[in-house]
């Protein structure tokens with residue numbers, strides 16, 4: 208183990224190096240670029256032995272990864288925003304074909320208007336494409352989830368691609384001290400990729416075929432079941448990771464000061480750190496507030512939510528996303544769990560940080576006030592005005 | 597070259613068998629022959645299009661070699677991944693081959709094809725050209741020739757079918773300074789077989805553009821597929837050529853052309869053409885041949 212001062216992208220690249228992917232397809236887009244630059248340097252200095260392929264588009268980046276995965280190779284690619292949307296067809300292709308590709312996405316706003324800064328509309332708009340989606344908070348978690356994601360994706364019961372989301376700039380370009388595990392420990396954690404879902408000369412296969420109405424539902428049902436089943440694998444992976452590296456993230460969600468909390472804020476990604484500080488401040492004043500970080504959006508952590516929210520009075524969802532014409536997508540998902548489980552509590556949605564708008568400590572304090580006093584359900588933060596529900 | 601594959605020596609094994617292509621389908625013959633030449637160590641990538649649609653209907657899977665459908669645009673990019681992946685897992689002596697239609701190659705897939713050639717990935721890309729988007733019901737592609745009636749270029753009083761000439765994909769590919777590119781036709785299988793064999797032995801990206809008529813889309817009887825492919829060469833609207841080491845070579849140099857009108861009017865898709873339309877095609881053909889004869893080498897042996 209060594210320590211280094213790394214950006215989120217650098218840390219992710221270290222995680223990728225330790226995972227030893229055999230084929231990497233790269234195409235640049237801000238703010239993902241430095242991760243593919245680091246990886247290129249690693250291949251140059253032989254600290255990473257991998258086929259590095261300079262593809263001509265993000266569609267090709269993922270199509271290439273699918274081809275390599277179909278030969279049984281461990282693969283990696285990375286993208287952001289317009290690139291993620293450009294590869295949309297291949298997102299469904301990779302998950303439907305059950306190819307356990309790991310991809311980093313630097314969360315960034317989507318055009319129009321053009322904007323290179325961080326929000327989560329890119330990945331949240333792709334929530335239904337059959338990928339496991341992880342949102343990480345800091346550089347250490349970035350590195351750790353690069354490794355863990357392969358362990359989850361490649362589990363034969365899961366066999367599903369994983370998208371790891373890092374908030375653009377705020378996380379991808381912010382430097383922190385990070386522990387880099389040794390290759391020996393990484394190898395102990397992550398065995399080489401093995402799969403039956405591949406073409407080989409000994410056992411030729413036809414892959415990525417058509418399935419008509421008579422069998423199609425069965426394929427989709429199995430895909431759904433595998434992602435639901437990945438919840439257990441995600442928890443086992445985290446436990447194994449803790450055993451070897453001494454760091455644990457708690458699986459699908461990570462709670463903070465939830466015991467006896469009446470007012471809970473749900474977060475994802477890098478804003479969580481600041482929210483924790485606000486929770487501490489308010490707790491010092493005797494206010495019963497807590498926080499639940501959603502680490503995985505697919506599979507959706509329904510059981511964790513029920514357990515965490517069961518006795519709360521109100522819950523807020525803070526997200527850098529809006530499903531135009533309705534509300535934040537994470538909020539819709541949270542409300543569905545609450546309705547299905549008959550929980551009786553108020554829910555509020557806080558849309559913030561679109562196009563990289565700063566989310567301040569004051570904003571978060573005001574959000575907790577809103578939870579306590581009640582008010583409008585869907586709120587835009589930092590707009591200086593309200594929008595009627 | 598030793599042990600050339602010929603009609604006599606070609607394997608009896610079938611690699612593309614039991615599929616649902618229409619009777620007389622030229623594309624399926626091109627795929628069948630290509631895989632016979634390449635053999636069981638071929639790993640084929642087929643994009644959306646007729647050949648994947650007729651061959652991969654679970655649980656009825658028709659390729660006995662390793663085969664996978666790619667996205668429509670992704671033949672070449674998936675080939676790149678397959679080739680790199682196969683090497684990465686230690687597979688030796690294999691050939692990653694793309695078998696893509698004209699639309700999948702010249703239109704939506706041209707970006708990925710260009711990228712693969714640029715990287716000189718060790719893949720063979722075969723475009724079977726039936727001159728339209730057949731799988732979706734005969735729509736115009738970038739390789740639909742001037743005058744052809746398709747479902748999106750109908751012929752009527754005002755417009756006589758497709759207004760634009762066929763893209764010159766062979767030379768577009770060659771302009772990448774590719775290791776090897778060739779044109780071929782299922783109307784001349786010995787030549788097609790030779791070129792597949794030759795391409796498969798070259799390291800780096802290779803490309804073969806094979807004309808493969810579609811009786812449904814062309815409006816010809818199902819037993820005239822080969823004949824119409826031959827007529828297309830004989831009347832000079834197609835040519836058999838190679839590009840290698842920066843040089844173009846014409847493999848077959850006909851002394852005179854057969855009737856372009858006869859070739860065109862024997863197909864439903866050209867039935868509406870009047871003499872002025874046909875004259876446009878004849879002028880284009882003559883200009884092309886003048887350039888070919890001026891700039892390209894010719895092979896001595898007649899094929």
Ligand SMILES: Cc1ncc(C[n+]2csc(CCOP(=O)(O)OP(=O)(O)O)c2C)c(N)n1
Nearest residue numbers: 644645646668697698699700728729730731
């Ligand atoms: C991204 C995308 N756009 C459109 C289609 C619809 N589509 C499937 S096959 C096809 C036509 C294929 O034409 P071509 O490549 O010439 O092959 P052919 O069917 O003629 O053999 C089209 C348009 C698709 N599958 N994917």
Ligand code: SF4
Nearest residue numbers: 617618621646730810
């Ligand atoms: S429509 Fe044409 S190309 Fe498609 S299978 Fe039938 S004959 Fe072949």
Ligand SMILES: [Mg+2]
Nearest residue numbers: 697698728730
């Ligand atoms: Mg076609």
